[in-house]
Amino acid sequence: MYTYESEGADFLAKAYAPGHITGFFQIHEHEDPHRKGSTGCGIVLNGGVTTEVKVGKSVEKTEIFLNGKSVKGRTTRTVADMMTDVPVRIKSWAEIPTGCGFGASGAGALGTAYALNRALSLNQTVKSLTEYAHVAEVVNCSGLGDIAAQSNGGVVIRLQPGGPEFGLVDRIPAPEARVFCIVLGEISTGSVLRDEAATGKINTAGKAAMSELLKKPTLENFMQQAKMFASKTGLMSSRAKDVIEAANATGGFASQAMLGDTVFAISPSCQEFPLYEALQEFGQVLEYGISTCLPKLMYD
Numbered sequence: 001m002y003t004y005e006s007e008g009a010d011f012l013a014k015a016y017a018p019g020h021i022t023g024f025f026q027i028h029e030h031e032d033p034h035r036k037g038s039t040g041c042g043i044v045l046n047g048g049v050t051t052e053v054k055v056g057k058s059v060e061k062t063e064i065f066l067n068g069k070s071v072k073g074r075t076t077r078t079v080a081d082m083m084t085d086v087p088v089r090i091k092s093w094a095e096i097p098t099g100c101g102f103g104a105s106g107a108g109a110l111g112t113a114y115a116l117n118r119a120l121s122l123n124q125t126v127k128s129l130t131e132y133a134h135v136a137e138v139v140n141c142s143g144l145g146d147i148a149a150q151s152n153g154g155v156v157i158r159l160q161p162g163g164p165e166f167g168l169v170d171r172i173p174a175p176e177a178r179v180f181c182i183v184l185g186e187i188s189t190g191s192v193l194r195d196e197a198a199t200g201k202i203n204t205a206g207k208a209a210m211s212e213l214l215k216k217p218t219l220e221n222f223m224q225q226a227k228m229f230a231s232k233t234g235l236m237s238s239r240a241k242d243v244i245e246a247a248n249a250t251g252g253f254a255s256q257a258m259l260g261d262t263v264f265a266i267s268p269s270c271q272e273f274p275l276y277e278a279l280q281e282f283g284q285v286l287e288y289g290i291s292t293c294l295p296k297l298m299y300d
């Protein structure tokens with residue numbers, strides 16, 4: 001724990017972390033948050049969250065802002081509380097929707113850890129910064145496996161749950177592909193993770209999906225297993241079902257982003273235009289790529 005003795009100057013640092021869409025997952029409870037997490041599979045996106053932290057005499061209390069508005073930001077606050085006693089002003093800007101299955105809270109937590117390490121010269125390595133973000137997600141029920149994916153990049157298979165100390169990941173060798181998304185509404189990650197009926201179905205469907213994926217670890221099979229998972233868990237809204245069917249009718253793959261009322265879709269080969277056109281009927285199509293970019297510090 002670092003305590004900062006201000007000599008008058010403010011210290012600023014900024015970091016970026018990517019978003020992540022989980023296709024399917026299984027919850028692994030553990031009393032130790034370092035070991036608690038999820039197994040499953042998802043796609044790291046080339047859109048994410050940029051977070052700036054400021055410490056110094058001008059900052060009198062810890063405050064968190066998301067896209068210019070003051071928010072509780074419990075996960076982000078937990079990261080700051082674990083890393084320092086000094087007040088911090090934390091400002092995140094998200095180029096991904098929040099509360100809709102894009103792992104925005106995890107991206108904000110990772111960015112906060114990286115930026116705070118820099119601003120306060122805490123001399124931590126990536127592994128321990130990632131561990132702070134993972135623990136903050138788990139204790140606030142805002143995520144279980146996003147940090148494991150976001151700190152690795154690509155189409156990440158989470159084989160063993162937990163932060164970097166205990167978790168184990170692999171990747172699907174995937175081609176470059178556009179990831180199209182239609183956001184229909186929010187789902188609170190915490191409310192699903194605290195619902196025993198929902199978690200029971202998630203675990204049964206998540207285990208089956210992982211076993212099928214590992215027999216054939218391709219992007220196409222991932223999308224198919226994700227769709228099966230979404231329909232078996234009962235988390236899919238009727239509107240999401242309509243969007244998925246429309247995407248499938250063009251030959252595209254589509255499923256629901258966990259945990260949000262969001263559809264994500266990928267086209268096999270290069271037939272992206274028909275898929276994009278079909279999705280457009282349901283609202284604004286957000287477009288990302290699969291990213292192997294890791295969290296990083298940014299300089300102005």
Ligand SMILES: Nc1ncnc2c1ncn2[C@@H]1O[C@H](COP(=O)(O)OP(=O)(O)OP(=O)(O)O)[C@@H](O)[C@H]1O
Binds near residue numbers: 097107189190258
């Ligand atoms: N970068 C961030 N900084 C501060 N607060 C955030 C940030 N991202 C999300 N939040 C807050 O977290 C809440 C949404 O959390 P939730 O875990 O449901 O969604 P998410 O992390 O955006 O995506 P996912 O559904 O993949 O977990 C919202 O109240 C939002 O204000």
Ligand SMILES: CC(C)(CO)[C@@H](O)C(=O)[O-]
Binds near residue numbers: 022024025040258
């Ligand atoms: C719980 C979760 C679906 C929330 O985004 C994600 O963290 C995951 O896959 O563990």
